Amino acid sequence: MQQVIGDFIHSLRHHGLPVSPAETLDALHAVKLIGFENPDQLKSALGMTLAKNLPHRLQLEELFDQFFQLNTESPDASEESLSQPPTDTTDDTDGLKNDSEIHRDLEHSEITSPLGQMLLNDDQTAIQVTIAGNGQAAGASEMKLFTQKAQVSYRILQQMGDRELTRELSELADDAQNAELIEDIKQRRQRLLEQIKDYVEQQYLLFSEKSGQNLREFNLQKVKLTNVDHSHMHQMHRLVQKAAKQLASMHSRRRKVTKRGLLDVRKTIAANAAYDGFLFHTKWKSTRIERPKVMVLCDVSGSVSRVARFLLLFLYSLQDVLPRVRSFVFASNLGEVTDEFSRLDIEDALAHIMDEWANRPTDYGCALEDFKQLAMSDIDNKTTVIMLGDARNNNSDGKNHIWSEVYRRSQRVIWLNPESRYSWDSGDSIMKEYAPYCSVIEPCNSLRDLSRILGSLLKNS
Amino acid sequence: MIIRHQDKIRSPEEIRKNFEKLGYICSDSIATAVYLACQLQKPILVEGPPGVGKTELAKKTSEYLSSPLIRMQCYEGLDEAKALYEWKYGKQLLYTQLLKDQLGDVMRGAKGLDESVERLHQFGDIFYSEEFLETRPLLQALREPEGAILLIDEIDKADQEFEAFLLELLSDYQVSIPEIGTVKATSRPIVILTSNNTRELGDALKRRCLHLYIPFPDPKLEQKIIASQVPDMGEALRKQVVEFVKQLRQMALKKVPAVSESIDWARALLLLNVENLDRDWIESTLNLLLKFQEDIEVVEPELNQLLQKMRQAGASGP
Numbered sequence: 071m072q073q074v075i076g077d078f079i080h081s082l083r084h085h086g087l088p089v090s091p092a093e094t095l096d097a098l099h100a101v102k103l104i105g106f107e108n109p110d111q112l113k114s115a116l117g118m119t120l121a122k123n124l125p126h127r128l129q130l131e132e133l134f135d136q137f138f139q140l141n142t143e144s145p146d147a148s149e150e151s152l153s154q155p156p157t158d159t160t161d162d163t164d165g166l167k168n169d170s171e172i173h174r175d176l177e178h179s180e181i182t183s184p185l186g187q188m189l190l191n192d193d194q195t196a197i198q199v200t201i202a203g204n205g206q207a208a209g210a211s212e213m214k215l216f217t218q219k220a221q222v223s224y225r226i227l228q229q230m231g232d233r234e235l236t237r238e239l240s241e242l243a244d245d246a247q248n249a250e251l252i253e254d255i256k257q258r259r260q261r262l263l264e265q266i267k268d269y270v271e272q273q274y275l276l277f278s279e280k281s282g283q284n285l286r287e288f289n290l291q292k293v294k295l296t297n298v299d300h301s302h303m304h305q306m307h308r309l310v311q312k313a314a315k316q317l318a319s320m321h322s323r324r325r326k327v328t329k330r331g332l333l334d335v336r337k338t339i340a341a342n343a344a345y346d347g348f349l350f351h352t353k354w355k356s357t358r359i360e361r362p363k364v365m366v367l368c369d370v371s372g373s374v375s376r377v378a379r380f381l382l383l384f385l386y387s388l389q390d391v392l393p394r395v396r397s398f399v400f401a402s403n404l405g406e407v408t409d410e411f412s413r414l415d416i417e418d419a420l421a422h423i424m425d426e427w428a429n430r431p432t433d434y435g436c437a438l439e440d441f442k443q444l445a446m447s448d449i450d451n452k453t454t455v456i457m458l459g460d461a462r463n464n465n466s467d468g469k470n471h472i473w474s475e476v477y478r479r480s481q482r483v484i485w486l487n488p489e490s491r492y493s494w495d496s497g498d499s500i501m502k503e504y505a506p507y508c509s510v511i512e513p514c515n516s517l518r519d520l521s522r523i524l525g526s527l528l529k530n531s
Numbered sequence: 532m533i534i535r536h537q538d539k540i541r542s543p544e545e546i547r548k549n550f551e552k553l554g555y556i557c558s559d560s561i562a563t564a565v566y567l568a569c570q571l572q573k574p575i576l577v578e579g580p581p582g583v584g585k586t587e588l589a590k591k592t593s594e595y596l597s598s599p600l601i602r603m604q605c606y607e608g609l610d611e612a613k614a615l616y617e618w619k620y621g622k623q624l625l626y627t628q629l630l631k632d633q634l635g636d637v638m639r640g641a642k643g644l645d646e647s648v649e650r651l652h653q654f655g656d657i658f659y660s661e662e663f664l665e666t667r668p669l670l671q672a673l674r675e676p677e678g679a680i681l682l683i684d685e686i687d688k689a690d691q692e693f694e695a696f697l698l699e700l701l702s703d704y705q706v707s708i709p710e711i712g713t714v715k716a717t718s719r720p721i722v723i724l725t726s727n728n729t730r731e732l733g734d735a736l737k738r739r740c741l742h743l744y745i746p747f748p749d750p751k752l753e754q755k756i757i758a759s760q761v762p763d764m765g766e767a768l769r770k771q772v773v774e775f776v777k778q779l780r781q782m783a784l785k786k787v788p789a790v791s792e793s794i795d796w797a798r799a800l801l802l803l804n805v806e807n808l809d810r811d812w813i814e815s816t817l818n819l820l821l822k823f824q825e826d827i828e829v830v831e832p833e834l835n836q837l838l839q840k841m842r843q844a845g846a847s848g849p
Contacts, residue, residue, distance in 0.1 A: 090738055096573065103570050104543075104563070111543055114560035115567060122737035124578070124744055315731075346628075350620045 075101055078137055079120065085133060087126050093119055109138065181255070183234040189258040197262065201269050204229040210273040223270045227263065235259065306517070307417065310380060313521045314387030317528060363452050364395045364527075365445060367437075369459030370428045371401040377488040377515060379420055381458050384520050386416050392528070396445065399423055400437035401430035406444055432462060434500075435469040442472050449479040454527060458486045458514070461494070461501040470503045477507035486514035486523065539596065540569040546595075555584070555591040556748075556756045564743040565592060574701050574722035576686075576737060579745035582789025585725040588745075589682035592721065599675060601720075602682045603668040605689035611696060615706060617665045623658050659710040669700060670714065678718035686736075687726040694736050701739045748790060750777055756790060761797045771808045772797050774841045779820065784829060788820040796820050808841070810834055 075098060079089050097119040104115045113134050121127040181190055188196060205211075208225035239255065242248040337353035366385060368378035378399070385395050396408045405427065410419040449455065455476055461468070477483045485508040487494065487501065494501040505511060512523055540546060547562035565588075568575045577585045593600035603614060637654075641647040666674065672681040686694065700706055704716040724740065726732060748756060753773045757764065764772075776793045788796075796819045805812050813834060821827050830837070 088734070092738055096571065096741075099571050100567050103567065110559055111563050114563045117560070118564055118567065118575075118741040118743055122576075122734070122740075122742045123731075127742070127744060345620070345624055348624060350624070 071101065071106075072098065075116075078116070078134075081133060081137060082120060082130060085129060087121060087129060089120050181238065181251075183231055183238050185231040185235045186238060186255060189235075189255055189262065192258070197265065200230055201226060201266055205269055205273065210270055213270075213274050216274065219267075219270050219274055223263075223266050226266050226270070230262075232259075306380065307383060309517060310383050310520075311387050313517060314384055317521065317525055318388055363450075364392055364454050364456065365398070365449070366395060366456040367398045367400065367404070367441065367458065369401070369432060369434075369437075369457075370399045370424065371430060371432045374458065374460050374488055375424060375428050377486075378458055379424070380517065380520060381456075381486070381514075382411075382420060382423075383416060384524060386411055388524065388528075396448075398441060398444070399427045400440070401427055402433040402436055403430075404437040404440035404444070431464055432459075433466060434459070434461065434463045435467045438469050438472040442475075446472075446475065446479070449476060451479070451481050453480045454482045454484065455480045456484045456486065456527075457504075457508075458488070460487055460489050460499060461504060462497065462499045465498050468500045468503045470500075470507065473504050474507045477509075482509045483507065484510045484512070484523070484527070486512055488515045489513065490515070540566060542566065549595060550591055551759070553591055553594055554759050555587060556752060556759055557584075557588075558745075558748065558752060561588065561743065561745065564741055567741055568721055568723075569596075571741075572719050572721075574724060574740045575743050576724045576726065576732070576740035577743045577745060578726050578728055580747065580787070580789060581727055582791040583745045583747060584790060585745060586682065586684055589680055589723040589725075592723065593680040596680070596721075598677060598721075599679045600682060601668050601672045601675070601679050602684060604684045605686050605693070607688060607690060609689045609693055613667060614693070614696075615667050615669045616708060617667065618659065618710075619663045619665050623663050626658065656710065661711075664711070669706065672720045672722075673700075673704065673706065673714055673716040675720065676717050678716075679720045681720045681722045683722065683724045685727060686724045687729045687732060691733065694733055698735055698739065701736070747780060747787075750774065753777075753790065753793065757794060757797050760794045761801055764797055764801050765806075768800065768805065768808065769797070771841060772800065774844045775808065775813070775837065776820065777844075778837045778840055779830065782830065782833070784821065784826045785823045786821070786826065792820050792822075808838075810838060813838070 076094075079094055079097070082089050097116055100115040100119050101112065104111050106112060113131060116134065117127050117130050121130040181187060188200070204226045205222075207229060208222050210222050210226070213219065213222060235255075239252055242252055332355045334353045334355040338349055338351070339347075341351050341353055342349050364385070366381065368374075368381060370378050382397060385392065385397070388395075396406065397411065398404050398406050407419070407423050407427075410423055413419070414422065473483075485504065489499075490513050493499070501511075512519070514520060514523060538545075539549065543559065543562040543566040546565050547557060547559065550557050550562065564575050564577075567573065577588060579585055589602075590600060637650060638647050641650055664670075668681070672679050683697070686697075701722060704719045705713050707713050747753075750773045753776070754769055757769050757772065758766075761769075772793060776788050776796075780787045796816060799816055799819055800808075800812070803812070803816070814831070817827055817830065821830060
């Protein structure tokens, strides 16, 4: 029993469920009480002890079905005989069995290699056991990428003695009489290949798909945001939200600590007058927590738009700790899009904004004029202004005096440039014009950069 | 927890059947959770949309096991003083005043400050003893001689600090009070925590609990629930009610009707002597099911379609 539950938990972990040893013990206790008789009860008992939120629960239930159904299908074979769904194959092997009996009588002695014998005998259980046994040796449960599947299948086949069989077949082929036998064995070998493929596929699904995904997530964190292709977009969104949640919980906790300030003597005395002046209830001067006011300007033209997407997504995922974000986007003209985010959910809003504002030639001068009109008067010494842009201005006037005023009025100006430092000021980039009027300038082109920069933004607030 | 009737928790089926007798119709997984909680002495964390009977589960468990229910409602800013214990400051103050003269007697004849302090020490911490301890729900539950059902309601509303504070209680059934020491449960209470998922709970807390998710019941179960709560209602109407509510739950509403709302609605329909659900009745009683005007505005134009679907399901359904 422990082995089965252990295997099950192993496959849960591979699919990304964080099952702790304590929970494993709980599950074992629960299973001891419930028993294996009632699958539904078993499923809910395992669900209660091992999965602690709804998505995990659903995943567990799906895996439970997969895992235990497969195990019961061939109960007499070893545990590992997870593959072989095959009502259809057994049908036609029955048909073939009759043929093979004839062959066996006539030419049994011709085939001496163990694999050939096994194929001729058509002993499905033995075949399954051998596949599973060799599968472990070939590393079927340690596959990380789907590209390894073919390799593992090949290894299993080799270990089962495929080389000997092929050699034997080529020897037999010299004699024309054996043509029928060879054809038969070749067909059986083909079927064996299918079975091995099925087995490997299932092992991959049970054990490895998720860890492959973890690997990919890890890499995605480092990849350049401008290079993220569409198929990964969705995954990135999830990652952004994960990172944002981490930051939010980190900083909401820190805030609480600073809540309690100095003893407020006056209030304490007043509150304790009722106790004859004994100071039982202490009153504290609470420190006011300043949540930073953030204004973010995003260049949404060309290559920057990708990064802008993620920056906005990140900022709005941080709403717990950064409730007052005003966002502006521009290519040539600039407009405020804060409302879009309050009206629509984040992803819809992003799509909408990109549709409306992107794909126009960049003009920083014009955009800054608009920004001055819209928001300059709202910038005070508690405001952090974040600009995301490559400062490629198509050789027109950058109007950096407006930016200098923004710098003067605000608490902090952060310029994030998606290009690497080496390409600043090359071509039509006018980064150096704005650089004097920024408190921080950072290249920012991966999720890691984003997370680091926004983390420091929260820390200093 | 001392359970006087061990046979009451012999198996999940037993619990389910008996809960049914008490008027709480539950699914297998709920019964299994209660069974495991009793047997393994682990807290249950119940999650699910509002109005599916999370709090009710605790009440019925206490009724079933005939042990007292101690309820603690969580809210933002809840702290130990309100959840665990507090000193009776007023009483302490009053006693010090009254004992002033006594203190004078005790101190008389003492030479120098050192000796006075020495003498005072001999009296121990009388003012921080059991006498002056005001117990709050958590401590009360730990001290209940025969165990209790402790309901910690809406834990997601409390702060993260409070959640961390609960960890010691949930895993070891003990709490530490600085002035007294560690208080261990005389008999382990059965703890039921509920959460509406307004925020994600910490992993440490979740790890210590059995996790039970109560979804909206499937139509069959809901019919049973309504039948037990509103026994006078005809079967045909009951089916219609359940089917209609099910349709509503599939719409994008601000707040979808929960089980408690469908029970209220069923009661109202019974009171109004409704025989057959039609558009007029639904329109005039819709505010029992939907609690936001926006939702009502969304549903009203769709009513004909909903009714049609309801009838189709009624005709083909069980």
